[in-house]
Amino acid sequence: MTSTNKKGALLFAGGLLLGGLVATNHWSSVENSISLQLDDVKAELSETKVALAEAQEALAQVNVQGEAATEHAESLAQQLEEKQAEITALKATLGEKSRAYAGKAGALEKTLEEKSVAIAQLKKRVTDTDVLYAERYRLTKAVSDLNEKILKGAHKLELSQKACSEFKKGNSWNKVSENDCDNFNALKAENNAMIEQFDHLSSDLDKVKRELSAFGNVPLPDHP
Structure with missing residues (x-):
């Protein structure tokens, strides 16, 4: 192998090594990022589960409260029906009492009217009684005075008659006896006129006494 080929081979091997390192670092970074994202997702999932559990618990409480509210509403509806029935019965009772009171009021008005008439009659009776008492007093005094005059007149008449009789018999010749005969x-x-007046006054007095007796008074004696 030539020197040039060796250099080329070394460069290629170095490139592969460097590429492997870069690739390894890249995938490690991606793996870390995915792991972090996965952890975040797991945390969110855990929070979601907690929130779901809380929501389910809250929903259960709402259902319980809803059932209680429904029962309460049904109870209120029943109470409302009962109260409505009570109100209806109360209205009926009130109507009956109102009619009864109206009847009593009419009866009381009639009684009051009758009492008013009775009071007016009683007042008139008291007034009439006062008048009768005054008339009885006047007539009683008049009868008493006239009775006294009649008694005195009768005594005087008796003396005059006796003196006149003596004069006519010739037993008395005085002027007084002669005047007695003339008078x-x-x-x-x-x-006689006083006696007749006495009879009239006594009759009027008896009438007044009877009227007073009709008013419930105790009858007075016939003579004062």
Whole structure:
């Protein structure tokens, strides 16, 4: 082998060695890069699995909460139906009570009207009673005064009649006895008039007493 061929062979061998080293370094770098990427993918996959597990757990909780919410909603719906039924029953009861109260109100108004009439009648009765009491007092006093006058007049008439009789018999000639004879008829007429007036006043007094008795008062004696 010539010197030139040896150099060529050495250069070729060196090129192969250098190429092998370069290729080895290249594939080693690629392998490292792929390994790193694989590690990243594995890490992402692990994180994804964790996230998936958390999501599944959250979904399970959501499902549980959803079931609870559904049960709660169904319970609320049932309560709403019950409340609606209670409201309907309450409205019916309220309507009945309203009608009953309306009837009672009408009855109370009628009773109040009757009481008002009764009170007005009672007031009139009290007023009439006061008038009757005043009239009874007036008539009682008038009858009492007139009765006293009649008694005095009767006594005077009796004395005048006695004196006149003595005068007519001739047992008395004094002027007084003669005047008694002249005035006897006038005194008798006056006394009779008072007796007649007494009868009228007594009749009026008896009427007033009967009216007072009709008002529930205890009847008074016939004579004051």
